[in-house]
Amino acid sequence: MPARRRRSTALAAAVATATALGATALTGATPAAAAEVPLTGYELTWGIKDSYRTYVATYARGTFTPADGASQADGNGAFTFVNGTGGYDSTSHRTAIGFEGSLAIESKAHGFALTLSDVKFDSSAAEITADVTRNGATEDDVPLATVTVTRAMTDMATRLTEKAGEVFGSASYAGAAGDPLTIVQKTKPTPTEPTPTEPAPTDPAPTDPEPTEPEPSTDPEPTDEPTSPEPTSPEPTDEPSSPSQSPAPAPSQSSPSSSAPPPSASTPSDDETPAPARGEIADGTLGWGVKESFRTYVVGPIAKGEVTASDGASQASGNGAFTFTDASGTYDTDAGTLDASFEGAVNFKGHEKDGAYGLDLTLSDLKATLDGGTGELSADVDKLGEQSQDVVLATLRAKSSGLTAEDDVITVDGVAATLTEAGAKAFGDFYTAGTALDPVTLSVALSDDADLPGGTGGGSTGISGGTGGTGGTTGGTGGTGGVIGSTAGSTTGGLNGALASTGSDTPVAALGGAAAAAVAAGAGVIFALRRRRSTTE
Template identity: 60%
Template sequence: MPVRGRRSTALAAAVATAAALGATALATLGAAAPAAAAETPLQDYELTWGIKQSYRTYVGMFGSFTASEGATQAAGNGAFTFTDGAGTYDDAIHAVELGFQGTVLAASTAHGFEVTLTDVRFDSGAGEITADVTTVDNLGGTPTKKGDDVPLATVDVTREMTDMATTLTEEAGEYLGSADYAGAAGDPLTVVDTTPPATDPTDDPTDEPSTEPSTDPTDEQPADPGNEEEPGEKPEEGTKPGTDVPNPSASTSTPPSSAAPAQGEIADGTLGWGVKESFRSYVVGPIAKGGITVSDGATQAAGNGAFTFKDATGTYDTDAGKLTASFQGAVNFKGHESGGTYGLDLTLTNLEATLDGGTGKLSADVTSLGTQTKGVVLADLKAASGDLEAAENVVTVDDIAATLTEAGAKAFGDFYTAGTALDTVDLAVALSDDAQLPGGNGTGGSSGGSAGGTGTTGGTGGTASTIGGTGTGGSTGGGSLASTGTDLPAPALGTAAGIAVAAGAGAVWTARRRRTGAQSAD
């Protein structure tokens, strides 16, 4: 892979790189490079960088990322990894230049923008990361713009080359859609050598330790009086002889006394769902400055994770592949506080999931700014299989795809469009009173807790109804979420992505209220 010929006078960063490569590049060579050799070829490197977390959150709210051609993205809208890094190590100035395979596309059909990154490069001597960038803005009418070797960020190079601090450039702000990115802290950058370590030729894998017992009478076996057994004594059930550690193969649970009938009433159950990761991040982030509160038995996983709703009731028919389950628990999203009132105040309660042959619905009672709508079908569900198989009287269906419905889009104030993929759903229902539900269920949280950002946390979780009043402008009606960006002019959303988000839900909601008031006055 060709590498740009530019060199830098940033020798401090170059020296740090030389130290970092001491255990990698030189090990690859097997010895120090001859003095006459100016450059040493490098290969099999990986680069991981998330650009900027708030940028990923924005794109995730209105569109999605697609990583291809060697690039991957971490789960949960995480950082990107570019592979097959190749380049050179300059022996004279002790710097590395690497080019990586992979393409990352950030796109939103709803708001008409595309940003594509390819040919990502890292130059430790210059202390920068560059890429070829192409942008398209259909809504704003801006023609396609392409830049080669666009400097996206400066890098504080360290000897380990892991978690290196980055600062976004003016060019990054131009291509990513917000001038505010210029000079802002980017995500940390990591560059690693993925070459497997060399095998010591003296290590013969056929040399296995001897299993023959020692015949030397001087070889005394260490005594363990604490584990000695009296002659004829039977080890305690559930333990291995000679140890006090319980045998993991010995089950301590009592299996159900008999198989549950093929159809009947659900005894208990849990539903795991995060709504949408980007929405959770938005609520507690620096724009909404709000919080998320769970109550009435619901829990939230640590780190602003998914929610678990409990105490399922309903019916099942395993032969027909049908299930209807309602769950206890409430989750409240609150943000955009002004003078003690909130522009965003949304509560979901009484969640119900149905499955019939692998497809179904997810519904809930939706309360927004004091107005409640019951039984809103939020998502269409699609399981990997249409079968409902019970193991020890428990039916478990994980990773059920959830797609936002038209009614769900209205409930969210058209914050997302119908057809948007939501977080997947996990179901576990007990068919008998003595059945044991799976432990944990990814909750990691506690009932009544809250996850907050830099602003108000949104209540204490003491009630499943709306917390914190009705908002400064009253209800939007129909159980819909206070709008968070859909009324901004299309060119603003397409050409100034960061500015559109920075405008916040509160400003847009206020504009909508003014128009509503004007219409009422007519």
């Protein structure tokens, strides 16, 4: 009995349900009767893929419409299908459940519409299937994802199938990690059948109230520990990729240096005095990647553009994050405040047509403030020649409310950055307010001879003056809109061309015909931005 208690409460409930309905191995039921345990009242929650939801709701200006009992979590979240019924086979250890509810996915702007219904989970096949309706025709039991099945049936890792890539319009989805899958029993049935009349067993009654017949295992090859799901993507999850990146753990800002100085260094000389608790910033750097999926999009097969850092800013190799330099401003370690400005500019340019660019955005004169661990990141923004000063792009939240100087340097790593309403407008609503941007790293020197750490923020390492390259795609076929981009060549297709991978699992609609003309005019689905001329000679 103790070993049985360790099993999932959800599956134990399934056995209890079977017991209540008369499937009683303890009372001498035949092997055939004991093999099938009915399951009812289950719910399945799955988001497909975070970056796909972001793409539909943001880039494609589309909608998700749950119906027939299905629902979607707030904030463009995961989908839940209800009233799951099925059975558990105690001989083969197979669990098969079908769920009620449908989900319509539509974008008039990108020309696709499909509906998912009759969602099913099969632990033996380790997959999720659904009926898919497109163009007035329905294909039954389409395999959308494979599942790493666990006993608990919660947060199970999923991987999208090749067929899912066709259904959702991006060949890059085939084999990509999907959102985690959870199946739980929400409604426990009330026993409606009479108590079995078979004679009671002659063995002493069990003292544990839990049923003693074998409990169902949803894992085809049971293991003692559930398999942890893979992380999802989106910015892009995202996305977009859900698309945001998690910063690497930063060293504690309040911890002393791990290497103790030699005894002679412990006592400062007459001209080596500790930095005051407050004062002027002598120098400093700000490391920030803006957003990885955006950088990837700009140089990718759709925008076919470039990223350029200038005026003292640099970009890490491999289309990495940016470093802005020559900080000035003030600090107060007692109050935990920092107000710093940085030199350098970064330009994002793409969607070139007849010498004009549909995307041309410049960020410069970045400023960062912190007060008790929270603050703001602002910049001067130029889009299509329209200049805006000191636009608050993001709110900031550091891991600690305090500021600590070590060797006359204050370093704050992994500062979370969240897009503001003003920031979303600056990006032409390419992302919605509340979207996680790349994390920020701040390092400021409190004296002229202090040594600043190298590297950049946003999860990239090393500093490079290089810029991102360009790329293209070779169109394929199938999916929600038609042409699907891969990773090399040039994009082809018309207005109904479907999705192309940006390199961060974020599909973006291919541009062609009227759409490309609209972008070139600055009024397309992709926002149009123009680089501002630098006023600094």
